[in-house]
Amino acid sequence: MKHTFKLLFMLGAIVLPSSMFAQSTTILESFAQFDCHSANSGTFTKHISMRIDNKRGLSDGNFVCACSSHRDLKKFAGTVTDANGKVVKKIKRSDLTRTEYSSSLASDDYAFYYEAEVPASYPITITYDWEVEYSHHLNAYPSFFPIPGYEIAVDTASYTIIQRPENTLTYRVLNFSPDIKVTEADGNRRRIEFSIGHVSHMDKQAWGPSFSDRAPQVILSPLSFDWNNTHCDMSDWHSFGSWINELNSGRQKLTPEVVSRLHQATDTCTTLRSKVKAARKLLGNMTRYVSIQLGIGGYQTATAEDVCKNGIGDCKALSNCFCAMLHEIGLPAVYTLIALNDRHLIKDMPNFTQLNHVIVQVPLPGDTLWVECTNDIYPTDYRHNGMCGHDVVLIHPTGGELQTIPEYADSLNLHQVFADIELSADGSAHISYRESNLNSQFETLCNLTRIPTKDQQKVLLNRIACSNPTINDMKIQSDGACIDYKLDLHSGAFCKWSNNRIFLPLTLNPFYPLQNTKEEAHIIDLMGEGKLRESTIRYRIPEGYTVDSKLDPLRIDSPFGSFTRHMLIEDGYLVIRDTYLMRSGIYPEDQFAEWIAFRKALVDSSKKKVILKAVGV
Numbered sequence: 125m126k127h128t129f130k131l132l133f134m135l136g137a138i139v140l141p142s143s144m145f146a147q148s149t150t151i152l153e154s155f156a157q158f159d160c161h162s163a164n165s166g167t168f169t170k171h172i173s174m175r176i177d178n179k180r181g182l183s184d185g186n187f188v189c190a191c192s193s194h195r196d197l198k199k200f201a202g203t204v205t206d207a208n209g210k211v212v213k214k215i216k217r218s219d220l221t222r223t224e225y226s227s228s229l230a231s232d233d234y235a236f237y238y239e240a241e242v243p244a245s246y247p248i249t250i251t252y253d254w255e256v257e258y259s260h261h262l263n264a265y266p267s268f269f270p271i272p273g274y275e276i277a278v279d280t281a282s283y284t285i286i287q288r289p290e291n292t293l294t295y296r297v298l299n300f301s302p303d304i305k306v307t308e309a310d311g312n313r314r315r316i317e318f319s320i321g322h323v324s325h326m327d328k329q330a331w332g333p334s335f336s337d338r339a340p341q342v343i344l345s346p347l348s349f350d351w352n353n354t355h356c357d358m359s360d361w362h363s364f365g366s367w368i369n370e371l372n373s374g375r376q377k378l379t380p381e382v383v384s385r386l387h388q389a390t391d392t393c394t395t396l397r398s399k400v401k402a403a404r405k406l407l408g409n410m411t412r413y414v415s416i417q418l419g420i421g422g423y424q425t426a427t428a429e430d431v432c433k434n435g436i437g438d439c440k441a442l443s444n445c446f447c448a449m450l451h452e453i454g455l456p457a458v459y460t461l462i463a464l465n466d467r468h469l470i471k472d473m474p475n476f477t478q479l480n481h482v483i484v485q486v487p488l489p490g491d492t493l494w495v496e497c498t499n500d501i502y503p504t505d506y507r508h509n510g511m512c513g514h515d516v517v518l519i520h521p522t523g524g525e526l527q528t529i530p531e532y533a534d535s536l537n538l539h540q541v542f543a544d545i546e547l548s549a550d551g552s553a554h555i556s557y558r559e560s561n562l563n564s565q566f567e568t569l570c571n572l573t574r575i576p577t578k579d580q581q582k583v584l585l586n587r588i589a590c591s592n593p594t595i596n597d598m599k600i601q602s603d604g605a606c607i608d609y610k611l612d613l614h615s616g617a618f619c620k621w622s623n624n625r626i627f628l629p630l631t632l633n634p635f636y637p638l639q640n641t642k643e644e645a646h647i648i649d650l651m652g653e654g655k656l657r658e659s660t661i662r663y664r665i666p667e668g669y670t671v672d673s674k675l676d677p678l679r680i681d682s683p684f685g686s687f688t689r690h691m692l693i694e695d696g697y698l699v700i701r702d703t704y705l706m707r708s709g710i711y712p713e714d715q716f717a718e719w720i721a722f723r724k725a726l727v728d729s730s731k732k733k734v735i736l737k738a739v740g741v
Contacts, residue, residue: 147277147325148181149174151270152249154281158266160288160313163350166258168266173251174276176240184276185240185250187220197236199255204240207247215252261351263423264476265293268318268342270300274335275325282319285344289313292347294358296473300340318342330638331719333649333710336466345475361517364474365524371424372459372519376448379432382410383452390453396488400495401504403449408500411435411442425459425482439482442497446484458485460494461517462529464510467651469517471526483511485518485527494529501570506605507532509567509652534654534708538562541659543632545618547666553618557588557611557632565655566605573602584611588632592616624738625672628663630689630700634730638723645716650684654708663698665736671698672737678729682722683707683715687729698734 156170176185185204189197202215220236240250268283286309287293293316297304302318309315326338348357354370357363378386389406393399414436425440428448437445443459450457463469463478470478486493494511496502512531517524544556561569572580581595590613597612620627665671675691685706692699704726711719 146275146327148178148275149176149184149277149325151276151278151281153279154270156266156268156282157284157286159286160262160265160293162288163290163346163348164259164261166262166265166288168256168258169254171251171253173249175247175249177247179242179246181275182240182242184273185248187215187236187238187240187252189236189254189256191234191236191256194258194260196257196259197254198257200236200253202238202250202252204243205249205251206243207245209249212243212248213241261349262346263349263351263356265344265346267344267477268302270320270340271323271326274328277325278320278323280319280321281323282317283342284315284317287314287316293344294347294473295342295344296470298341298343299338302340302342327643329643329646331648331650331653332646337649343470343473343475343477345473345477358474360472361469361474361526362523365517365519366522368423368459368461368517368519368524369521372444375425375427375444376451377427377429378445378448378452379429382406382432382449385410386449386452396455397491397493397505399453399455400450400486400488400493403453403455404446404495404497404500404504407442407446407449407497411437411445413442413498414438439498443482443484446495446497450484450486456487458487459519460485461519462511462514464514467514469515469526471515474524479517481510483516485516501574502567503604506563506566509564512564512652531652531654531708532563534705535656536562537564537655539565539655539657541633541657541661543659543661545661545663547619547626547628547663549621549666551617551619551621553590553615555590555611555613555615555618555632557613558608559587560606560608562606564652566607569607570602572607572609573600584609588613589629589634590615590618590632626666626669626736627733628698628736630661630691630732630734631659631702631730632661633657633659635723635726637727638720645713647713648684648711648716648719650706650709650711652708653706655706657702657704659700659702659704661700663700665693665696665698668739669736670739672735673733675734680722680725680729682718683711684709684719684722687726689729691734698736700734 152173152175154170154172156168158166158168160166174184176182187202191197200217200220203211204213204215205211215238220238222234222236265285270278270281285293289312297318300320302320305317307315320340323340326335345358347359348355354367356367386403386406389402390399393402411431412435425444426437428445431437431441431445447457447459460483461479462481462483464481466478484495484497486495493505494507495504496508496511502508507529511529513529515526515528518527538560540560542558546554548554569583572583580600581598584598585593585595593613593615595611595613598609600607600609619629671693675693677691678687678689680687685704687704688702690701
């Protein structure tokens with residue numbers, strides 16, 4: 125889907141958020157208006173004035189305006205004033221920088237931007253006024269985002285949309301309750317104004333909902349629009365899907381050469397799943413991803429034939445080509461729109477604001493695959509984190525259909541650790557370490573086999589808590605959505621020997637403290653975070669030593685998950701087995717204190733030591 129400058133487009137322009145500490149910027153006033161002249165044209169105007177209190181907020185004063193062949197920046201002016209109200213700089217349109225370049229992107233989009241200059245002192249006030257002309261089509265209206273980022277407070281903000289005479293407009297208000305005024309405008313048009321008074325800044329929340337799930341916003345969309353001799357009925361997702369299907373109709377013809385290669389790769393496959401995997405491998409071998417957003421190409425796929433000939437395509441083109449390949453070998457495949465950033469689409473309001481990607485559904489008997497076509501690092505049958513639990517729009521010949529992609533059970537996101545540790549009298553240790561990662565745990569390491577050996581070693585050593593580690597040998601194996609590796613390690617200062625005692629850590633994968641345990645209570649968002657971690661550590665007990673600690677089992681239970689630890693002496697080894705389950709879900713803010721307590725208990729479990737003492741002491 126066309127998502128270049130997606131967030132910028134929703135705002136008309138955006139003030140880029142700074143890092144997350146405390147309030148650094150106050151939007152003193154923000155007034156925007158979108159005037160629909162017709163079904164295909166309109167004018168967006170905006171005035172914004174903001175006070176920036178410190179250097180963390182300086183980037184909030186940057187100006188960016190996304191443009192294209194149908195969005196043109198017509199007017200612009202800006203000023204910077206000091207704490208005394210003295211104008212220290214006037215910003216003209218000629219001061220803006222225009223850019224059309226983006227890596228892996230062929231687009232008719234471009235942007236104007238201005239980077240706020242470091243002032244002599246703070247605070248400063250930056251004011252922008254601009255106007256953008258829309259032409260050719262209006263498939264979406266600029267949305268209303270009063271707060272564009274963390275650390276930004278708002279004194280007053282409003283957004284007014286003046287509908288075209290047909291008054292074909294719908295909207296949804298999310299995460300706040302603005303004042304809404306509806307009045308009559310000229311020419312049988314209707315004026316809708318959304319306004320809000322003072323809103324305090326938002327801090328980033330540890331394990332809290334995402335910014336888009338918290339920030340106040342109004343999403344607006346036409347109920348229909350015309351574009352390039354096509355008409356789109358946006359009254360429901362079914363009709364929306366009919367338009368996408370119409371755009372892509374007749375664009376699935378493959379070249380004879382690819383047809384031949386496809387049958388050579390798949391005709392000997394013995395299962396339907398293996399046929400899908402072979403076709404996906406062929407697609408990856410003959411193409412590479414390039415985002416193409418030219419003209420209606422932002423929504424209409426390139427032909428499968430062009431993908432075959434040129435070897436490039438965006439998410440639409442590669443997914444369409446893959447559909448064509450599966451149809452050629454007699455398998456079902458459905459072109460599927462998805463929002464990678466938003467888990468849930470607005471069920472009763474089709475809109476282009478949320479959708480930004482295309483994948484392929486392959487509904488096999490008793491087994492449905494969801495295939496990512498732009499990145500072959502993901503196995504064909506793996507549902508990556510941008511898919512799991514996300515709403516999608518299936519594009520059938522009869523229209524669109526909403527579905528939700530299933531998530532993996534928490535226990536299937538598996539992280540397993542096995543370590544055998546030989547201790548030396550100088551406090552060093554030899555460690556034979558093995559780790560297996562499945563599904564979402566695989567995803568954190570999926571690029572491991574594609575980076576240089578030195579970088580692989582850095583990544584893996586950062587996952588193990590021991591002092592002065594060096595790798596003597598390393599083996600990495602990846603199979604589907606699973607990555608395993610083995611390390612032969614030496615740790616120069618693994619444990620402390622003191623007074624004929626050895627103090628041993630109970631884990632090589634400790635839990636780390638939360639950074640913001642004193643923040644206000646909030647919803648705990650653990651969606652997509654569910655996982656199962658199993659760890660077995662075996663210490664060979666040095667000759668002449670015995671265990672001088674109680675080996676009592678430990679169990680921690682909470683709504684968010686559980687942790688157990690069992691220790692025993694077995695064949696001359698001290699064996700420590702940990703099992704940790706994190707449960708995916710969203711938990712109410714009245715459980716926040718319990719969440720903090722659970723995390724603290726986990727951290728405390730990592731700090732514990734087991735003591736060996738010399739026999740006879």
